[in-house]
Amino acid sequence: MTASVIDGKATAATIRQEVARAVERLKAEAGLTPGLAVVLVGEDPASSIYVRNKNKQTVEAGMASFEHKLDEGTSEADLLALIDRLNADPAVNGILVQLPLPKQIDSAKVLAAIDPAKDVDGFHVVNAGRLATGQDALVPCTPLGCVILAKQTLGDLSGLEAVVVGRSNIVGKPVAQLLLQENCTVTIAHSRTKDLAATCRRADILIAAVGRPEMIKGDWVKPGATVIDVGINRIEGEGGKGKIVGDVAYDEAAAVAGHITPVPGGVGPMTIACLLRNTVTAAARQNGLSSPFAG
Numbered sequence: 001m002t003a004s005v006i007d008g009k010a011t012a013a014t015i016r017q018e019v020a021r022a023v024e025r026l027k028a029e030a031g032l033t034p035g036l037a038v039v040l041v042g043e044d045p046a047s048s049i050y051v052r053n054k055n056k057q058t059v060e061a062g063m064a065s066f067e068h069k070l071d072e073g074t075s076e077a078d079l080l081a082l083i084d085r086l087n088a089d090p091a092v093n094g095i096l097v098q099l100p101l102p103k104q105i106d107s108a109k110v111l112a113a114i115d116p117a118k119d120v121d122g123f124h125v126v127n128a129g130r131l132a133t134g135q136d137a138l139v140p141c142t143p144l145g146c147v148i149l150a151k152q153t154l155g156d157l158s159g160l161e162a163v164v165v166g167r168s169n170i171v172g173k174p175v176a177q178l179l180l181q182e183n184c185t186v187t188i189a190h191s192r193t194k195d196l197a198a199t200c201r202r203a204d205i206l207i208a209a210v211g212r213p214e215m216i217k218g219d220w221v222k223p224g225a226t227v228i229d230v231g232i233n234r235i236e237g238e239g240g241k242g243k244i245v246g247d248v249a250y251d252e253a254a255a256v257a258g259h260i261t262p263v264p265g266g267v268g269p270m271t272i273a274c275l276l277r278n279t280v281t282a283a284a285r286q287n288g289l290s291s292p293f294a295g
């Protein structure tokens with residue numbers, strides 16, 4: 001069997017078009033232009049590219065983009081003061097602080113300072129709690145992207161066995177919550193799971209979010225399974241050139257799976273598309289309207 005490739009780039013483009021249409025309607029019907037503030041501390045090359053893409057795609061979708069670039073040595077107090085100003089700014093509907101942050105800054109403290117209504121990353125404990133208890137929440141972008149791809153590929157997920165490898169607060173736990181909402185039977189596996197390979201082999205939907213290059217091997221995949229790879233790992237390729245691989249050994253897994261996301265071009269592009277969607281949802285809700293997006 002050779003798996004069909006799940007095209008995250010194409011789905012992300014469709015979501016961005018839906019976002020642009022929703023923005024048009026908000027402008028016409030409510031006189032509202034959603035605004036997203038993105039904060040970058042330091043000059044990490046990958047983070048700088050992601051932030052540039054976020055700003056570009058925000059503007060392309062018809063929204064207002066506010067970019068805040070701070071020096072690597074910025075103090076936690078200065079960053080918290082900026083967040084206070086963004087929380088109070090009515091033109092800003094969504095706030096995102098690009099991660100990772102430099103060592104002198106406590107990320108948890110910064111994320112907790114963001115107004116939960118503007119927390120378009122969905123990382124605030126209020127949004128995590130709302131998601132876990134089935135209330136309207138701003139949902140973390142990468143997990144949302146994974147579940148959109150799974151639903152688009154498989155339709156109804158109800159009753160399927162889902163195994164999530166990785167238990168981070170920003171991917172593993174929220175993606176497990178979303179799959180539970182879709183009535184999957186969900187297992188969260190991690191480094192202390194006794195027989196990780198056997199656990200993965202149970203999965204109809206296997207989500208890899210461990211951050212270790214090509215850790216999940218082909219013989220860990222159940223024949224016909226849908227494999228969603230969240231990993232973005234930069235490794236040395238042939239001729240000393242850098243390349244990006246996922247957490248799944250792609251060629252081996254693609255020989256066994258029914259459907260698989262590539263890296264790059266799978267989950268990655270969905271992250272920014274879902275961020276734009278969350279920004280529109282946040283703007284609508286802050287103005288007493290419901291989210292224009294289903295599901």
Ligand SMILES: Nc1nc2c(c(=O)[nH]1)N[C@@H](CN(C=O)c1ccc(C(=O)N[C@@H](CCC(=O)O)C(=O)O)cc1)CN2
Binds near residue numbers: 096097098
């Ligand atoms: N505050 C946040 N920080 C970070 C998040 C996040 O969701 N919120 N996620 C990642 C980085 N990220 C967005 O911020 C992100 C990562 C990857 C991609 C993407 O499109 N990847 C491409 C490959 C890109 C490349 O060549 O480097 C792909 O997979 O096709 C978009 C956004 C950490 N920080």
